[in-house]
Amino acid sequence: MTTTTTAVAPGAGFGAVADPAMPHGGARLRWAVADALTITKRNLIAYTRIPESLFFSTLQPIMFVLLFRYVFGGAINPGEGLSYIDFLMAGIFIQSVGFGGIGTAVGLAEDLQKGLIERFRALPMARSAVLAGRTTADLVRNVFVLLLMTGVGALVGFNFPNGALGFVAACLLVLFFAYALLWGFAVIGLTASNSETAQVVAFPILFPLIFASPAFVPLTQMPGWLRWFATNQPIGAVITAQRSLMLGAKHVPGSPSGHVLVALAWSVGILAVLAPLAVWRYRRST
Amino acid sequence: MTYAIEAHDLRKTFGGEVRALDGVSFAVEEATIFGLLGPNGAGKTTAVRILTTILSPDGGTGSVLGYDVVAQADRVRTLIGLAGQYAAVDENLTGRENLTMVGRLNHLTRDVVAKRAVELLEQFGLTDAGDRPLKTYSGGMRRRLDVAAALVAKPRVLFLDEPTTGLDPQSRADVWAMIEHLVDEGTSVLLTTQYLEEADRLARSIAVVDHGRVIAEGTPSQLKANLGATVLDVGLADTELAHRAAQILGAVGAKSPTVVGTVVELPVDDGPHVAMEVLRLLDQHALVPTTFRLREPSLDDVFLALTGKRVEGDEAETANISTDGRRRRRKAATAAATTSDGGAS
Numbered sequence: 001m002t003t004t005t006t007a008v009a010p011g012a013g014f015g016a017v018a019d020p021a022m023p024h025g026g027a028r029l030r031w032a033v034a035d036a037l038t039i040t041k042r043n044l045i046a047y048t049r050i051p052e053s054l055f056f057s058t059l060q061p062i063m064f065v066l067l068f069r070y071v072f073g074g075a076i077n078p079g080e081g082l083s084y085i086d087f088l089m090a091g092i093f094i095q096s097v098g099f100g101g102i103g104t105a106v107g108l109a110e111d112l113q114k115g116l117i118e119r120f121r122a123l124p125m126a127r128s129a130v131l132a133g134r135t136t137a138d139l140v141r142n143v144f145v146l147l148l149m150t151g152v153g154a155l156v157g158f159n160f161p162n163g164a165l166g167f168v169a170a171c172l173l174v175l176f177f178a179y180a181l182l183w184g185f186a187v188i189g190l191t192a193s194n195s196e197t198a199q200v201v202a203f204p205i206l207f208p209l210i211f212a213s214p215a216f217v218p219l220t221q222m223p224g225w226l227r228w229f230a231t232n233q234p235i236g237a238v239i240t241a242q243r244s245l246m247l248g249a250k251h252v253p254g255s256p257s258g259h260v261l262v263a264l265a266w267s268v269g270i271l272a273v274l275a276p277l278a279v280w281r282y283r284r285s286t
Numbered sequence: 287m288t289y290a291i292e293a294h295d296l297r298k299t300f301g302g303e304v305r306a307l308d309g310v311s312f313a314v315e316e317a318t319i320f321g322l323l324g325p326n327g328a329g330k331t332t333a334v335r336i337l338t339t340i341l342s343p344d345g346g347t348g349s350v351l352g353y354d355v356v357a358q359a360d361r362v363r364t365l366i367g368l369a370g371q372y373a374a375v376d377e378n379l380t381g382r383e384n385l386t387m388v389g390r391l392n393h394l395t396r397d398v399v400a401k402r403a404v405e406l407l408e409q410f411g412l413t414d415a416g417d418r419p420l421k422t423y424s425g426g427m428r429r430r431l432d433v434a435a436a437l438v439a440k441p442r443v444l445f446l447d448e449p450t451t452g453l454d455p456q457s458r459a460d461v462w463a464m465i466e467h468l469v470d471e472g473t474s475v476l477l478t479t480q481y482l483e484e485a486d487r488l489a490r491s492i493a494v495v496d497h498g499r500v501i502a503e504g505t506p507s508q509l510k511a512n513l514g515a516t517v518l519d520v521g522l523a524d525t526e527l528a529h530r531a532a533q534i535l536g537a538v539g540a541k542s543p544t545v546v547g548t549v550v551e552l553p554v555d556d557g558p559h560v561a562m563e564v565l566r567l568l569d570q571h572a573l574v575p576t577t578f579r580l581r582e583p584s585l586d587d588v589f590l591a592l593t594g595k596r597v598e599g600d601e602a603e604t605a606n607i608s609t610d611g612r613r614r615r616r617k618a619a620t621a622a623a624t625t626s627d628g629g630a631s
Contacts, residue, residue: 050378119370122340123363124360124364124392125391125393
């Protein structure tokens with residue numbers, strides 16, 4: 001009675017296998033991708049139904065663009081020949097995808113707390129799907145947030161000083177960096193005992209990195225010791241690289257490719273350390 | 287023969303301290319319901335988590351339809367369905383989306399999943415609620431959806447971890463009818479429960495677990511025969527009178543009576559006959575009962591008979607002196623357990 005629906009036909013036979021009903025080789029990989037996409041879809045649907053996450057991915061970034069553009073912007077001098085909104089966009093991008101990552105930590109902590117991951121563990125799905133699906137969904141959310149803010153930015157005067165190509169390159173860079181950060185948030189979510197703790201832990205780590213950086217204020221307006229930190233910490237480095245791509249070399253001292261290399265190195269380094277750590281935490285979290 | 291589920295000497299200790307399973311063995315025949323009966327913290331859920339591949343045992347082996355739950359975990363996962371004690375469904379998704387997700391993660395095709403979702407929503411009376419997010423569901427609806435999700439891939443072996451805890455009587459009866467239907471169709475079921483009545487009604491055989499060990503095993507009727515088929519509760523005006531009554535009634539029942547507060551609990555084989563005898567004896571000694579009722583034995587009574595102690599609740603302890611003179615500890619929660627069992631029978 002069960003044979004009609006219990007299993008999809010296995011992939012092409014790979015010689016003698018002990019258990020023909022189990023997937024091997026290509027079929028196994030295909031299932032892993034399909035499972036990750038199933039979880040991605042589930043997380044994206046959930047985001048549209050949680051008012052807080054809708055707020056943090058839509059209204060809040062818009063409010064920040066408007067707040068800095070019209071309220072604080074007038075008091076900040078971004079440097080010769082540069083309007084504040086052009087200066088601001090790189091910082092706003094990092095801030096939105098950074099704080100958005102807290103949702104990754106909270107979501108995973110909730111899945112653990114509510115027993116959903118227990119159910120996943122008893123299903124014949126790929127072990128990798130929960131983390132792969134979560135980070136993919138959050139990458140999609142980040143793409144959406146960047147598009148939304150680009151639209152809002154353009155409406156309030158952002159005019160792509162280094163052309164479309166530079167702008168797109170900057171967006172890709174920030175998306176990659178944010179993707180690496182997501183694995184850090186995953187570690188927090190998988191380690192915290194509940195979603196509130198996840199939030200409380202993630203926020204103070206993120207806050208100084210985002211605000212003690214050139215995100216909203218030029219480095220020249222900071223005291224020397226802070227300037228050193230703001231320049232060299234990862235988010236500061238990524239913002240500088242973004243600006244060199246978005247604004248062009250004449251507004252950012254130093255070579256653009258040099259800045260981009262430093263930012264990429266940070267991203268790859270963070271990913272290389274935190275992704276295995278998250279996977280390890282996931283395996284241990286029963 | 288190959289059993290649907292086999293547990294052999296399962297052991298699990300958490301954090302080096304808490305011994306959740308201390309050598310649990312049992313076997314579940316195909317197309318039957320097996321009841322794992324025990325109080326909170328007895329180790330029921332730990333056994334289920336090991337047998338559903340979620341947790342690795344520290345010692346012992348488990349298998350599902352002959353496949354080892356550790357070495358062949360992937361294979362086992364294609365054969366089982368699990369509905370947890372805490373409804374593990376995504377409350378941001380609709381009922382249909384939850385079923386679809388679980389179906390897709392079982393690698394069923396989109397068409398098959400869509401059809402199964404319609405069938406299951408219908409079968410569990412959730413068709414109207416199928417496209418609403420679970421946040422809007424009642425506890426009973428959520429639980430039904432949780433069980434439905436366990437059935438999407440038509441598993442041959444189903445694990446139900448306290449599927450009716452916290453449900454109202456109607457929802458409980460619905461879940462029971464559904465489980466019986468599945469077994470008629472050939473599904474094997476491992477059911478954990480705190481309710482003797484539930485195990486009695488559904489299970490062909492039962493293992494009673496306490497502190498990570500199986501303390502009794504058999505058919506429901508064997509267990510109850512061991513105990514006395516019914517319990518006669520005789521309430522007296524105060525504790526002192528209750529103890530006097532217990533002494534008088536010592537030889538009447540199937541086993542010696544227990545005093546719980548002001549009530550004498552007497553396991554009996556032949557309820558109505560013993561009841562008359564009890565009333566006659568009380569009358570002879572000029573004792574007037576304030577309450578008097580015959581009821582089905584509760585899990586608490588089974589435990590008392592098997593272990594000489596009460597199921598542990600989490601309320602304040604009160605010490606009671608039983609008729610054989612030993613001091614027994616019991617929990618105030620017993621009263622609640624007794625009431626709920628009496629109400630449902």
